[in-house]
Amino acid sequence: MKKVDEESGDGSGTFAPLEGVRILDFSSNMAGPFATMILAQLGADVIKVEAPSGDDARAWPPEVDGTGIAYRHMNAGKRGIVLDLGTESGRKAALTLAARSDVLLQSMRPGVAERIGIGEDAVRAVNPDILYYALNAFGAGPVGSGLPGYDPLVQAYTGIMMMNGHDGAPPVRCAPSVVDLGTGQWVAMGVLAAVLAKQRGQQIRGMETALVDTAFSLVAYQATAAKMSGKRPARAGSGNPIAAPYEVYPARDGNLMIAAPNQRLWERVAKVIGIEELVADPRFLTVADRSRNNAELTVEIGRALAGADVATWVGRLHDGGVPATPVAGLEEAVASEAALERGTFLELDGVPHVRLPWAVDGESVPFASPAPRLGEHTLEVLRECGVDEEEIRKIVGEGTASIAASRSVER
Incomplete structure (x- = not known):
């Protein structure tokens, strides 16, 4: 596989299993x-179709040179065109492109595409x-078709928010858009x-995928338990109700995460931090006991950790064979040794993007090209798909092509 130039992102590579597959993309956000x-980086020819106003994500902050970083990332590797589907010429052009495509993806509310x-x-x-791939929020049935769908709405609807955070605190959204991103992976x-x-x-x-399907898949075993018992899962903060010690604990100068979900690791934790007597405590004998009495265990561990700083404890825990890590801010994580080693x-286009999580024959999968400017490839794609020049002029005349495309016609 061709090595990617980490400074420029250039490199076409040879890992392109979808080469020759054309995807017509009417999705947004x-x-x-x-x-x-993802599919574009695997070699597909993805044609992103935008309205004259552009994808809303173009304006999401933070921006670089007037274009949102999220848009730049989510649309890398694609060709971009502008069509106004509210006009006859725009709809006709869309169908012309569909006739020459292998896949059509649309994320409109049920009934809108029709x-x-x-x-x-x-x-x-x-x-x-x-x-024909339909992506929606809650499905196209009588209930789902009437429900609006954005990631936090789906997190709220499916119980995810009520699983996050601590007792007595308001519901908490997962900060990354896990439902949106997970749905993208499923698609x-x-x-x-x-x-x-x-x-x-x-x-x-x-095919069809709904955001609500992804949300329930993310909490699959908790959802099964709730369905069977009728009970809401306990809010676990940074932990997990099925294991302890398995959460964030305070040390003298900050916080660290300890993950000791089995008996062997618990005994190592107790030895390293000096609470070996608790191994025989009836409250903490088994994983189930420790989970039931986690509030009391957390107090004991916190009291022990208060005597030293995070770096000291992480070093001791590592030496003792216990999985542990400092709790980093994102600004620290992106500069970490692991991020550097992994070539994250x-x-x-002058912006550092997180690569896709594949290494193929030891090499990263490169981004094929930057996200397109609004309407950047309109003329190229329309001509390629057989739209005649008179029809193209009509499309441009109706204002359905971008400024860039219109200027290309003038040239």
Whole structure:
């Protein structure tokens, strides 16, 4: 595999299993764009279709040169075009592109795609073999279709917020957009599976993923327990109700995370921090006992750790064979030795982006290209897909192409 230049992010590589697969991407914000970004880095030709106003994520702070970092990351490797699907020429162009694509992904609220003329039936009429992938928040049923969907709404709806934080405190959102990002991964896997199935002679025509499906998959075993018992999981703060000691503890100058989910590790913790007498304490004999009496155990561990600083305890715990780490701020984590060793960041268009979590034959998968400027490839893609010049001029005349594309026509 071609080595990536870490300064420029350049390098086409040879790991491109989706080369030759064209994906028409009508998604916006985060979940869908994250899915198609992954697929673009795997070699797919992803055509991102935006309205003249652009994807909302373009304006999300923080920004670099007027474009949000989130947009830059979620849309790397794609070609970008602008179409106004509220016009006849925009809809016609969309169907022309669909006729020449292998996959269409849309993240509109149920019924919207059909209303504007790019629903599954309309698309399949011009391309019977296309994979039509619908991404939504709560599904297209009578209940789900009426519910609005953003990551925090889904976290709130599915009980995730009430699992976070500490008793007596307000519900807490998982700070990373875990539902959006997890959904993007499911969509990417779905497309990969459908492409593989097609290669093996099984035609997959339509797929759907909802944010609510992802949310429940993230809490799968807790959801099963709640379904069976009718009881809400206990809020565990930084810990986990199935193990202890297994959370963040305060030391003299900060906090450290100790992960000792089994008996062997618990006994090592007790020895290292000087509370060996608690190993035989009836409250803490087994994992189940320690979990039930975790509040009392936390007090005992905190009292022991108060005598030294974080670095000292982490060093001693490591020497004793106990998994432990300081609790870092993100600004510290991105500069850590592990991030450097793993090559976590690749420079792309002057911005350090977190690479995809693959090493292929010892090399990172490169970003194919920076995220497109609004409408950057409109003319290129329309011409490539057979739209004639008169129709292109009409599209531009109606204001459905970006300023950049319009200027290209003038040139």
